[in-house]
């Protein structure tokens with residue numbers, strides 16, 4: 356039995372033996388979130404190379420959708436200067452960053468919540484809205500932070516498979532809404548598929564679905580798209596819809612290790628989260644000063660978008676020449692089906708210093724590769740060729 360199939364068999368046996376019924380609150384409390392979500396989530400997607408990779412030195416680190424070009428020089432200077440201010444809390448800087456974001460997004464200041472990365476905001480929102488149980492709806496496969504936390508605090512997950520073109524099945528998601536629905540999560544563009552859901556259709560979905568439940572739109576990769584602001588749902592917040600939009604400085608701003616992100620939602624929705632947890636207390640002055648500098652550095656962001664496009668075009672062309680076919684990517688990563696068993700594939704790549712991710716989705720193994728510099732993408736292609744030998 357292939358490893359993966361064995362894992363699936365164990366998972367389905369567990370569920371068959373009543374694994375789901377074990378997910379009572381007491382049981383949930385006694386388990387780690389990650390372990391719990393592995394049993395309860397039942398995602399179509401199974402990661403085949405979790406763990407270990409952070410310890411190994413790599414010549415091409417293409418496994419966490421990090422931006423190889425950041426942080427910007429302006430951000431680096433601001434961060435270095437901020438170290439000396441580390442004896443003070445960063446409340447003033449946080450207020451200033453909130454002002455900048457509010458102005459750019461066309462919303463009032465009380466619509467903004469900051470956090471150490473958007474993960475923090477995904478999780479805090481899940482805790483605030485799902486802590487009394489209920490249902491959370493999202494696509495499958497998709498990014499799982501919010502759904503995992505929602506399940507860990509007692510919600511059930513209603514997974515709606517992506518459509519054949521890998522976009523969200525918005526009709527299916529709408530049909531899944533019940534009086535029990537506490538939160539709807541949409542990741543656009545979606546991770547790990549790199550695919551996008553049409554903005555016009557999504558806007559109409561957000562408007563109607565948000566009358567029944569808050570809709571959380573994760574726009575972590577939005578800025579890699581052409582005309583990103585036309586694709587964003589943030590204007591719906593200004594119009595009073597119960598839509599929550601999350602963005603991060605980890606991706607296009609190249610500040611993943613500095614941990615800062617923000618969300619934009621109605622003042623009432625922000626308050627429903629901040630009545631439980633604080634917005635700015637988890638932030639360092641270094642990250643705040645870096646974010647302030649980067650947020651205003653439009654040239655850097657535009658360059659990153661362009662460099663990412665160049666790496667994407669090169670990778671796509673090379674993949675096609677080798678007989679691979681990726682899902683068209685609107686992000687800083689790309690996913691494509693592989694014929695080699697995923698775990699062995701990842702190991703062969705890692706042996707050559709190339710870190711990627713491998714997943715199984717519906718009995719097919721896939722490689723997800725983050726866009727690095729052109730040099731890193733060349734290493735990736737060289738290593739990829741050896742998996743075909």
Ligand SMILES: Cc1ncc(COP(=O)(O)O)c(C=O)c1O
Nearest residue numbers: 472473474498546575603605616
């Ligand atoms: C779709 C999506 N949302 C959110 C995040 C979290 O990013 P961060 O916590 O660094 O802001 C990631 C990270 O890879 C992601 O892919």
